Amino acid sequence: MEPLGEPTGHPAVFDDLRRAVDGELFTPGQPGYTELSTPWNLAVRTSPAAVLEAATAQDVVEAVRFASANGLPVAVQATGHGIASDLDGALLIHTRNLAECTIDPRGWARTGAGVTWKTVLAACADTGLAGLCGSAPGVSVAGYTSGGGIGPMARTFGAASDQVRAFDVVTGDGLLRHVTAETEPDLFWGLRGGKSSLGIITATEFNLLPLPTIYAGALFFGEDSAARATLAWSSWCHTLPPEASTSLALMQLPPMPGVPEALAGKFTAAVRYVYTGSPDDGARWLAPMRAAGVPLMDAVQTMPYSMIGMVHSDPEDALPASEASCLLADFGPEAAQTLLRAVGPGTNSPQLLVEIRQFGGALSEEPAVPSALCHRDAGFGLYSVGVAAPPELPAIAGHAAGLHASMGEWHFGASLPNFSASSGAAGFAASYTPEVLARLTRLAAHYDPDALFRLGQVPAR
Numbered sequence: 001m002e003p004l005g006e007p008t009g010h011p012a013v014f015d016d017l018r019r020a021v022d023g024e025l026f027t028p029g030q031p032g033y034t035e036l037s038t039p040w041n042l043a044v045r046t047s048p049a050a051v052l053e054a055a056t057a058q059d060v061v062e063a064v065r066f067a068s069a070n071g072l073p074v075a076v077q078a079t080g081h082g083i084a085s086d087l088d089g090a091l092l093i094h095t096r097n098l099a100e101c102t103i104d105p106r107g108w109a110r111t112g113a114g115v116t117w118k119t120v121l122a123a124c125a126d127t128g129l130a131g132l133c134g135s136a137p138g139v140s141v142a143g144y145t146s147g148g149g150i151g152p153m154a155r156t157f158g159a160a161s162d163q164v165r166a167f168d169v170v171t172g173d174g175l176l177r178h179v180t181a182e183t184e185p186d187l188f189w190g191l192r193g194g195k196s197s198l199g200i201i202t203a204t205e206f207n208l209l210p211l212p213t214i215y216a217g218a219l220f221f222g223e224d225s226a227a228r229a230t231l232a233w234s235s236w237c238h239t240l241p242p243e244a245s246t247s248l249a250l251m252q253l254p255p256m257p258g259v260p261e262a263l264a265g266k267f268t269a270a271v272r273y274v275y276t277g278s279p280d281d282g283a284r285w286l287a288p289m290r291a292a293g294v295p296l297m298d299a300v301q302t303m304p305y306s307m308i309g310m311v312h313s314d315p316e317d318a319l320p321a322s323e324a325s326c327l328l329a330d331f332g333p334e335a336a337q338t339l340l341r342a343v344g345p346g347t348n349s350p351q352l353l354v355e356i357r358q359f360g361g362a363l364s365e366e367p368a369v370p371s372a373l374c375h376r377d378a379g380f381g382l383y384s385v386g387v388a389a390p391p392e393l394p395a396i397a398g399h400a401a402g403l404h405a406s407m408g409e410w411h412f413g414a415s416l417p418n419f420s421a422s423s424g425a426a427g428f429a430a431s432y433t434p435e436v437l438a439r440l441t442r443l444a445a446h447y448d449p450d451a452l453f454r455l456g457q458v459p460a461r
Helices: 011-020 033-037 057-070 117-124 141-146 185-191 223-239 279-290 305-310 333-343 390-406 421-430 434-447
Strands: 024-026 050-053 074-077 091-094 101-104 108-112 164-170 176-179 200-207 213-221 244-252 267-275 295-298 301-304 321-328 353-358 380-387
Touching (some): 011 024, 011 050, 011 057, 101 117, 117 141, 117 305, 141 200, 164 185, 213 223, 213 305, 223 244, 223 279, 267 279, 301 305, 380 390
Parallel strands (some): 050 091, 074 091
Antiparallel strands (some): 024 050, 108 200, 164 176, 213 267, 213 295, 244 267, 244 353, 321 380, 353 380
16 A cells, blocks of 8 residues: 655645545645644644544544545544644544434433533433543543543542443444444453554443432642641541542642632642542541641532532643653652652642542452453552643653652552553553553554554554
């Protein structure tokens, strides 16, 4: 197969694809191209050869077949949070218009690839049912779930991928498949955790849980008690039952719309907390942290599950950011002291947020139907993000590298797919054990014989 050559310089070669699809196709310089090719992280520069705004699953089929015939790599984007590489010369398939969202009152949902968790939360608001969304409900169901999906209730219910019933996916051989554990068990295994390495998901079917309310929110401690709260959290979190999930965030939020006045421009330590049992039990388990200092804000309360995004209150607007993550085997008082020396009060850390997220509980248990999601036995995750104008981001990235190196004594030696998509092939490989990576590579060779989905994913074949 001869490659297409320089498709960005010859947009006419895409005329056949334009005629074959219901959606719109944009090449550089056309209205819509920049908007659709821009990821959530504005510091990532993308230059695909063309962008197809797919209108149907069949459009995705036609695009994959066109890419295969013309030697083009393929990438996919819905919200742009999981962009895998710079996309130079690729055919980017944008799925935001695949907007089907069906809630079955018997306890499951079906969503198109463009549907975000925010849409699912709204659709389920009056049903008493809950989908296992992440800390940022603005991301797509398909992208989040295909990366495993470890959210703010992971210790109680495990990963979002554990609740998947079926996928509709277009594989690299240009076929639209309805994949279940029974119809294609190997592909079903790989799609739950393998991110976008095996195909483009056009729809996801997943179980919903009966959970109308949660006891959840965040405690915010000011600079004078942030260190004390951090140390207290490092011991307290180990005492929690699986009904409780928690994370600790050291933050320096700028004065901007959406940031409460009590937190704007201040160093704070936020204890995020979700308890799925009774509110009284949730308050009892949280009591030691409430006693760790005088909070600037105490926003932990009984709330509808549909408001779970308020626990982390992650930013929704696109930003230029430098992100880094790794897994930790443990996080106790000594690790907390090390973290505070690197990014605590008075350190002038350039990081907007440094988060320690506790794992364990149900997440550490292999699901009834195994998946490609690895490293379930990691105790904690470390994530840092700095926001600045692009010229300043290398300095923030260098600082983050020093932070992560300082925590080396507790490194687990791996990462997770949803936190390492921007790290390219090396980050993808670190998300899996050698055995799982080898199996994913074999599956990719079978379902993607022309290596269309190679950008930042499985090793070159």
